[in-house]
Amino acid sequence: MDYSTLSIPQIRQLLLDKKATATEITQFFLDKIKLIDPQIKAFITITEKEALEKAAEIDKKIANNETIGKLAGSIMAVKDIFLTKDIETTASSQVLKGYIPQYSSTVYQKLLDQDAIIIGKTNTDPFAFGGSTENSGFFTTKNPWNLDMIPGGSSGGSAAATAANLCHFALGTDTGGSIRQPASLCGVSGLKPTYGLNSRFGITAMASSFDCPGVFARSVDDIATVTQITAGHDKNDATSTHQTIPDYSSLLDSVNLKGLKIGLPKEYFTQAINPEVKAKVLEAAKVLESKGAILKEVSLPSTNLGLAVYYILVPSEISANMSRYEGIRFGQTAPDGSNIISYYMNVRGQFMEPEVKRRIIIGTYALSSGYYDAYYTKAAKVRTLIKQEFESVLADVDVILAPVSPTSAWKIGEKCSNPLEMYLADAYTVCINVAGVPSLALPCGFNSNNLPIGFQLIGNFFEESKIMSIGHQYQQITDYHLQTPKI
């Protein structure tokens, strides 16, 4: 039996009906990963021992007629920036090679507590800095749809593992598109929740006022099931929400598509977008229109400012957050310097990847004396304008529908020498993070080279249940999310 195409509730039911054991399911995935992952390279670490131990624990519960968790038997892949107690966590950087965390991130722990099985840690750009996994301190992940192409990033390993059916769901983080863009380029679904919905505790910090942990799965239904577990306040993350978390799964049919007002922001459909991507995204809008939704052109005039705001504020926060990597308390160490300053400079100079250095330097520059007001304060003010535009448009329409990436996946190496060009590929995702609102990325077809294309549904703050309901209904009418690459 192919356990990899089943949904999370189906897997749990199999266990309850005693038609499969968690050990059999886990072994199936381990075998599949060993066969396929050498080509894709989605995983940095395969957690065979931990997976089989957890599976045995679940099987024992079933044998003893004990209650099993809501995610029992589901196989999860975890982006390697989530701290996993006793399991090496590298953040895909040489800086943390060999680092074994003494504690776990909240989101991961909540999923373990519901009997999800961790199968491995996935590749990313180092500390999530990038959009292709090419910046990883170890290797580049390949797109399962075409091994010459990038999977997107930074959560490219998690997206590729989900697309290749090497897990039921995967954890990622989205600071400027790092869930939605790889989901879109790999043809899977991915949710960037409202800032603060999921706890950031125990995840290597990139930009603390932007970082959003979230989940990849093939269907919106599975995303709803997992988000139900992960969402909510965490005493260890002061910015995590106190809002009551709705029952997402029971609300998947709650939105009535008839009369639903969908805004298409004209700034996201200019000549900058690839024509095939534009056509497929508009087709997705038409699908919803055919069910009674009303399409309306809207305007988010500051869209062209989003990248500049993002690439000032995020590196600024990065430069502060990255100061903890001093090669003393954890992580790799260097031979003694002549004094503490030269020690810091040596160890950081030796192990940080080029993109990590670039972003710290950009941020340090933007925050440095004489430039602080010109860059950081100015960008924080424009952030207010961008946020206000989203709030104003979302007062007029129920949801915004837009492309995720201006193009489909590009060739490995194509944009490596030009960081600015790589940054420009984030044009349609970063504004959502600048504003802080939730967005759900969904597959909506393929280009002429059989590479996936995705679109996003953007809601107002804490409207995850609304965008997931629309996404779920879209997936009842279409089957793009059920397509799998031939590997």
Add this chain to the structure above:
Amino acid sequence: MSSSKITLETLDHIAKLARIKLSDHEKEVFLPQLESVIEYFDVLNSVNTDNVSPTFRVIEESNPLREDVIGESFSQKLALSSTKNTQDGYFVVTNTIKK
């Protein structure tokens, strides 16, 4: 906002503030890359933000406080467990004060 060119001296200064040692090769590669990124930021110059307050966090929740009680924390042994450079229950660092 100025679009002044980043000089090698500026890069050296910033790298020192950031505590990152850069090789000559890295400086050569980074200089034009950083310049083009920072030049790109000039797009914000055209925006009027006279009466706009900055946003530092997107969620309108006030500064959360917790009760001042002692909670769980790492034992000294656990806190020191991620490095080999320890002595007598302390982290060992290179000298910080000139003799």
